[in-house]
Amino acid sequence: MAHEVRRPRVLVIGQGAREHAIVWKLAQSASRPELYAAPGNPGMAAWAEIAPIAASDHGALIRFCQDKGIDLVVVGPEQPLAEGLADALAEAGIAVFGPSREAAQIEASKAFSKRVMAEAGVPTARHRTFSDVEEARAYVREQGAPIVVKADGLAAGKGVVVAETVAEAEAALEEMLVGGRFGASGRRVVIEEFMRGVELSLMYFVDAHTAVPMLPARDFKRLLDGDRGPNTGGMGAFSPVPRVTQDVIDRVTGEIVRPTIARLREMGILYRGVLYAGLMLTDDGPKVVEFNCRFGDPETEVVLPLFAGDLFEVMWAVAHDRLQPDMIAWRQDAAVCVVMASTGYPATAETGVPIELPGALPEGVTVFHAGTRLGEGGRLETAGGRVLTVAAVGEDVPAALHRAYAAVSSIRFSGAQYRRDIAHNWQS
Template identity: 60%
Template sequence: MAIIDSIPRRARVLVVGGGAREHAIAWKLAQSRHQPVLYAARGNPGMAALCRLVAIDAGDVAALVAFAEREGIDLVVVGPEQPLANGLADELQRREIRVFGPTRAAAQLETSKAFAKDLMQRAGVPTASYAVFTDVEEARQYVRRQGAPIVVKADGLAAGKGVTVARTVAEAIAAVDDAMLGGRFGSAGRRVVVEAYLSGREASLMFFVDGQTVVPMLPARDHKPVGDGDTGPNTGGMGAFAPIQSFLDAGLTAMVEASIVRPTLTALQAQGITYRGVLYVGLMLTDEGPSVIEFNARFGDPETEVVLPLMRSDLLEVLWATAAGRLEEVVMDWAGDAAVCVVLAAQNYPGTPRVGDVITFPAAGSSASAEGTFIFHAGTKRQGDAVVTAGGRVLTVLGTGETFDVARRRAYELAERIHFPGMQMRRDIGRHRD
């Protein structure tokens, strides 16, 4: 029997997480011809129109597994990294519940930058030279010897904020001290990775991986710094666009699969680790070719919000086949359109964000909007009849169109019609696409 024929009509699917990425996943799943019944833990107000919201935190493995068993969930789709680090996929597999997302061991590609760098070094995967430190003075001395610019990374999970691209030695040493002594990232910063600075253009390329078969998505470009022109501190992402046409024209997708993804998966297999889910490859496009900046063990955010809208294939079929180890049976199809998304962030983000402010949406509603646009919720919550800010990245506004100019115009026209006190957004997302 073909794998897609095994998908129950009205399959019960639990999406774990409550950000714009999970909203985009649920939005795409809701378009499936199999008409799945969707649940989200905890979800967000925007997802409520698509899913039954479940009052379970994404990191609560025991409660999620119990819910999946009790409700007869057919597929669990894990959005954020913390549940993967907590072993959610492992527990679900033990209960024979189908899950889309890698095991705790496989997720180390994201949860430990030192693990990922050591594995890449053994596998011959192109990445920046580096050193790993648990002693703060040794890290300081290494920075002084190497000079600047240089990159300092907290080893563990830091919500996309654990990386400092230091332009001076003093800035790098401050980043080391902040992580290792100041406790800015908690236990994630007790060990740091210090690596050489790579110059070039960044790109993100995500792959569906079922253990053997590897299927690329469209390349996207995230914009990490908070301010226009890539100024200010790094964030979890202030917007993105897809596809990167120059990347496709240069044949870099096949190059990344051959020189990075395949060797990485082989190195994991040598350790007895099978990878299933999404493998996100953060790249620097250098003069010598693509080099890995980071791996993520899940869909990227905000890249998901521009890549999934361009997918013509049925997402439920892709996720189901990936989880079953039968991805080779699915044919991927992509639209030839462009997509741009703009993140609307709270005041003070990426520091401690101001929360509790009422959000004013266009008349069409808090998610629905004009053709070629959509509003994905992230840091929002319902308060009475209002939707209020509840996190740093509040909303992600999507625009799609036959050209990038149309997509950008649609995204920004919609973004300008949304208001809350102190709202921040970059105004240059997708302006430069080389």
């Protein structure tokens, strides 16, 4: 009897829809990896063994990896990356997909990110950084509105205020710098010019030598239809974006991504993992709105369903600096996702509400869990703000859109809120 080679063991860190999508795609690898998720969610349990370990408990995660013989760790969220989880894993001799603490500053500190961009000559919004509220107020009054106020540190996608008036900008400054709304993350703010154009998300697989773009996507940050209401972590997305040509992608790669990675390298920082570029396509060309140090959410839930390569192969290659462009391939389809959120989101979240999922989903539809848990008697219930991300693939955006909303209409939990106009601008 032939000896069977041990399947690779992969631990995915995180508990949201993004991590569910990563687990789901890794499960399709030809390498048939044994998958684990920490802390995971009920949706991931179909593909992975759930380990109830917090992403912040680095010591317990490392012990788990050593006990289980984990070959690769994929870190989903930004917080553990900013806290140095990738560094701790590397020091323990465990391969990791995700940037170091120093590299994660590209998201964890907007002031750091802006400095890197300035030194690399990367186009972005004009900006100033403040920690004194009176100086910040004076600057806002001098600049006028609309204007953008950003908490310097991590704020779960909610630390950005696009102020339509000076009064709104001043209120945001008061909340962050005086009221401590975002704690340490808001003790310093970056105030930016308001850029006009079309928004775009473009993620890259990056190792020490290579940066390869994924499909472009567009997400919808505002809570309400018509791009109204407060900013959220994202209420839906679609991919690809028809107006974004290969020429645009090449320009972003050459003028933004490669210079940024090169500048980090000059600073002694090697970037490995995913680099997310949030962009504005302006009349003067693409400019950076923000960088993230990980897969975007909900963009991941539309990009990975279109990925035709082997995600485990790519992540293993990135962790070992062996990434090759020919590892990346895409389906000739489109994907749309719609986020279903709890009552009160993004300010609060009603939890413990029973969720009813249909027995069967339409063809091409996948429901990724985010804020869910198993309650009494194994009942599925809400456990956070963004509860489910309903993703659908179709031959084009309208076909995928129809499938996604058909599936949303078959899912029920009390107080569910979602946007009804995701991908309304798919041709623009």
